[in-house]
Amino acid sequence: MNFNQLLCVGVCACLAMPVWAHVESSALRPESHAPAGVMSDHLHAKGEWMFGYRYLTSEYRGLYQGSSSITPEQAAAAGYSMVGRTMSMEMHMLDIMYAVSDQVTLMLMPMHMSMDMTMEGTGTMPMGGMQGMAHDSDAGMTMGDSMMGDPMMNDSMMDDHMMGSMSHSHGTSGWGDTNVSALIRLYASEGHSLHLTLGITVPTGSVDEKKPNGMFEHYGMQLGSGTWDLVPNLTYTGYRDRVSWGVQVGGTERLESANDSGFAFGDQRFATGWLGYRLAPWLSATARLEYEYEDQLSGEYNGAYPRKSPGDDTGNYGGEFVTAAVGFNALALRGPLAGVRLGLEWESRVDESYNGIQLGAEDGWSVSLSYAL
Ligand SMILES: [Cu+2]
Incomplete structure (x- = not known):
């Protein structure tokens, strides 16, 4: 957790802490929202109406090929002259909900993304190492091309070549895609609820992020998907006394085969289940497991991009993952902040099978702050 994240969590907690301490009510339950990552x-x-703010951050560190951890030298042997050392991603989201009826709630979720990556050279000379991944498309450029005096080569690329062992960092930030959803109640009884979410993401995020040298960023550092995507899910939640639980299955279906920059991210599927236990009338602790599957990318950048690091190859995206998470949900029951909810969840990847070579996910935090009126 960096300083900004700590500050964000700290401020949220301090704002609400005094009112949670001495309140009691049976009408509102802290566990009637899922863990913050759901x-x-x-x-x-x-x-x-509900007005919510969500914050998500995740850290990536260490190279993986499939399920095994690999060294930069092994990535060099696979043809990469640069690899990521760390990556951090932050998302700030507004979560606005309005119930048009007891059966249908609409949700709007704009988001702001920022991603930062530190890279290091693998210590190989690009000429030899890159031959294996030379590409026959003229849209991009191989290391061999650029070393032979390609006119597009500039100082910053030269730096990477000549100082392969040195590290540098780069990042992107801006508005991401916008989620618009309708949540439709299918079943509700005392202690049980089932609903279907029909959602789309509107491609408001940029897929045209470039490095200072004019070449495309890694695919994964674009701010949006650039395609209209369907994001449906099915959610069941229940509770009995102090215990609560839930299951959600869903995914992302890309409705277009390529965006304006020539590629599309892979489809995703996920299933998650959680258990909660109410420790106090205002506080519930949660534990959650999530399984995710994500396809690799399709298509390819339709403009120049470096092919030096794993993030520049469409095959090095997606995979199959299991993540474990623990957290708490708190609800102010009385006082000036009565009705304010705060959820905090920490997650860590416990099993992974990456497509190709990727930076591994280490851990992440989700924060959700909301108020309904
Ligand atoms: Cu809500």
């Missing part, structure tokens, strides 16, 4: 998990009563 979205579109609940509906509202007719006419109710």
